[in-house]
Amino acid sequence: MRLLIDVGNTALKATLYQQGEIKPCDVNTLPWPQINELIYACVGKSDQLHALLAQANLHNVPCFEAKVSKELGGLQCAYQHYDNLGIDRWLALIAVFTLWPQQNCIVVDTGTATTIDVLTAQGQHLGGWILPGLDLMTRSLTQNTQRVFDDQHTEFSNQLGVNTPNGLKNGALVATIGAVEQAKLHLSGKKPQLIFAGGYAKLLQAQFSGAVFDSQLVMKGLNQWYLLNNK
């Protein structure tokens, strides 16, 4: 059994990989005796991660930190300074490169930030963009203006806003949709596969016909990173 940990800027996510299955798990009730190794990726604060690594130590579980590289198994990173690329973005690219081989893809991960990455059928990462996540966009406005307010029940939609919470939430969604449309222009005429992950992935995937949603994309990339680097 393999423990996979993804530390973002909002939350630490943990899953257990066993016989080809990746299942979310509770870090407070981990089956340490059955865990053979701990693989982790961290872009956020890592207090909780350090506690887990200490526990792994106590149980003699070897730990491996995923790192970005210039190239991995045919996947090429766009960044000259590849160690500046968010490891979560690299892992999502590894997962997409593995699961959609020889395809032009656009990878969108919506977390604290929304990241958009463009990948060619030849495995060349062309680069991408970093946007505020949907909640960060709405919060930045409600917290920095007098009269823009949100409410808890208004849904995100691409409709024109006819009240303030509509205008606020739909603005965040259409700005994000627009960025994805811009990404498609960098693969013009190639009909890229769109893959969405993260908290608002289902909402965004629904805006694009033929797009797919994979809640475990980063975790699949983390597992694949380990296989490519340690076998």
Ligand SMILES: Nc1ncnc2c1ncn2[C@@H]1O[C@H](COP(=O)(O)OP(=O)(O)O)[C@@H](O)[C@H]1O
């Ligand atoms: N189940 C969810 N439903 C709606 N929004 C979510 C959900 N999970 C996460 N989010 C959004 O994504 C943000 C953090 O999600 P997460 O993927 O854990 O981020 P990170 O990877 O940055 O830690 C939240 O602030 C919220 O905006």
Ligand SMILES: CC(C)(COP(=O)(O)O)[C@@H](O)C(=O)NCCC(=O)O
């Ligand atoms: C953009 C991110 C903060 C997204 O992380 P998350 O929303 O999962 O917390 C992360 O990919 C990151 O720290 N990137 C480093 C800068 C870069 O990718 O260029």
Ligand SMILES: [K+]
């Ligand atoms: K993330």
